[in-house]
Amino acid sequence: MNMVPTPQGPPSSTVHVPLDDRSYEIDITSGLIKNAANRILQAIPDLSHALVIADVAVDEPWANQICLELSAGSKETRISRQTVSSGEPSKSIAEFERLLTWVLEEGGDRRSVIIAVGGGVIGDLAGYVAASFTRGIRFVQVPTTLLAMVDSSVGGKTGINLPGAKNMVGAFWQPNLVLIDTEVLSTLPERSFLSGLAEVIKYGVIDDPEFFSWLETNAKSLVARDNEALRYAIQISCECKARVVGEDERETSGRRAILNYGHTFAHAIEATTGYGKLLHGEAVAIGMQMAARLAIDLGLSDETLLQRQTDLLNACQLPTRLPEADPVTMLPVMMRDKKVAHGELRFILPTQLGSVQLVGEVSDDAVVKAINASR
Ligand SMILES: NC(=O)c1ccc[n+]([C@@H]2O[C@H](COP(=O)([O-])OP(=O)(O)OC[C@H]3O[C@@H](n4cnc5c(N)ncnc54)[C@H](O)[C@@H]3O)[C@@H](O)[C@H]2O)c1
Ligand SMILES: [Zn+2]
Numbered sequence: 001m002n003m004v005p006t007p008q009g010p011p012s013s014t015v016h017v018p019l020d021d022r023s024y025e026i027d028i029t030s031g032l033i034k035n036a037a038n039r040i041l042q043a044i045p046d047l048s049h050a051l052v053i054a055d056v057a058v059d060e061p062w063a064n065q066i067c068l069e070l071s072a073g074s075k076e077t078r079i080s081r082q083t084v085s086s087g088e089p090s091k092s093i094a095e096f097e098r099l100l101t102w103v104l105e106e107g108g109d110r111r112s113v114i115i116a117v118g119g120g121v122i123g124d125l126a127g128y129v130a131a132s133f134t135r136g137i138r139f140v141q142v143p144t145t146l147l148a149m150v151d152s153s154v155g156g157k158t159g160i161n162l163p164g165a166k167n168m169v170g171a172f173w174q175p176n177l178v179l180i181d182t183e184v185l186s187t188l189p190e191r192s193f194l195s196g197l198a199e200v201i202k203y204g205v206i207d208d209p210e211f212f213s214w215l216e217t218n219a220k221s222l223v224a225r226d227n228e229a230l231r232y233a234i235q236i237s238c239e240c241k242a243r244v245v246g247e248d249e250r251e252t253s254g255r256r257a258i259l260n261y262g263h264t265f266a267h268a269i270e271a272t273t274g275y276g277k278l279l280h281g282e283a284v285a286i287g288m289q290m291a292a293r294l295a296i297d298l299g300l301s302d303e304t305l306l307q308r309q310t311d312l313l314n315a316c317q318l319p320t321r322l323p324e325a326d327p328v329t330m331l332p333v334m335m336r337d338k339k340v341a342h343g344e345l346r347f348i349l350p351t352q353l354g355s356v357q358l359v360g361e362v363s364d365d366a367v368v369k370a371i372n373a374s375r
Pocket of ligand 1: 192
């Protein structure tokens with residue numbers, strides 16, 4: 001980690017993601033878009049063909065700027081540009097095929113570089129196109145939602161959905177560079193922004209008590225989208241995820257599972273309340289409350305942790321209860337979750353702020369009680 005003023009503009013932070021020959025850097029700053037071309041050319045000096053794939057909602061303000069800067073910065077770089085409709089339905093086989101065909105028509109080859117500009121949907125989709133075209137081409141992520149900045153653009157998971165089966169097809173494919181500009185968040189709708197804060201809080205609970213305290217002190221600045229506060233929170237979040245991913249790149253050791261804190265409950269909430277009613281981060285906020293309650297009931301944790309988590313979620317204007325949560329419909333969904341082993345529910349539960357453990361043999365009764373406590 002370093003925090004140095006760049007000659008071109010405001011202070012920037014760089015997070016190094018150490019993955020042997022797949023290592024890369026995440027640049028975090030405010031106003032970086034103006035410097036995006038320089039940074040991309042620095043990371044990829046032989047850039048001859050850039051394929052910019054953008055969410056249609058961010059094409060005009062943000063992808064456009066990157067393209068302009070890129071063409072001004074390098075006369076040798078050819079730029080192809082494509083937009084994708086906003087929303088989860090774009091993570092489909094049809095859209096994947098359309099983009100691959102487009103890359104081919106644009107004369108893409110093994111040296112071409114995909115630049116994804118958008119939230120997690122675009123990162124996952126365009127990343128999978130990059131992973132697949134000629135068995136893999138280089139790839140730059142420019143995440144434009146808070147969730148994409150602190151979560152989906154770190155870790156190398158790319159992919160699309162099958163009908164009724166989310167993220168069922170995909171590949172591990174690391175980007176060559178991630179460019180994060182907090183100013184890009186200025187156009188993000190409020191609910192989506194706040195929803196991303198739930199994942200930020202998650203990192204404090206699972207890995208970093210000092211960061212959790214910092215979040216408690218700075219919640220107001222974050223909610224107000226103060227650039228400096230955002231940059232720090234994004235940096236610590238990316239460092240946390242990068243550390244966990246570095247220990248378990250392909251989800252084989254089980255270490256990566258700690259990132260799923262609150263998520264077994266959240267997935268069941270999303271499935272039973274109907275996708276779209278709650279944003280993912282909102283479901284995660286409530287899911288973390290249920291998980292913390294379960295930890296207390298199992299004698300692993302105390303009320304103080306739950307109280308501090310509740311207060312911080314409240315300060316970030318996130319929900320902490322779900323009156324319509326229904327254990328009868330949620331339980332079967334949880335049994336189908338990936339974390340179930342031999343028909344037994346397993347959870348990532350906090351023991352104290354900054355530490356979690358994988359807990360198996362959790363009875364249905366305990367789960368129902370934890371759900372009911374958050375209604
Ligand atoms: N690969 C991973 O490790 C990983 C991790 C977590 C989530 N995900 C995936 O991420 C996706 C969710 O990502 P998301 O929450 O970023 O959703 P998203 O990409 O759908 O973006 C949310 C909405 O915000 C709009 N938007 C994006 N940036 C904007 C901006 N700067 N200004 C205005 N509008 C903007 C989009 O058009 C969209 O309507 C899911 O598909 C999920 O599966 C992947
Ligand atoms: Zn999540």
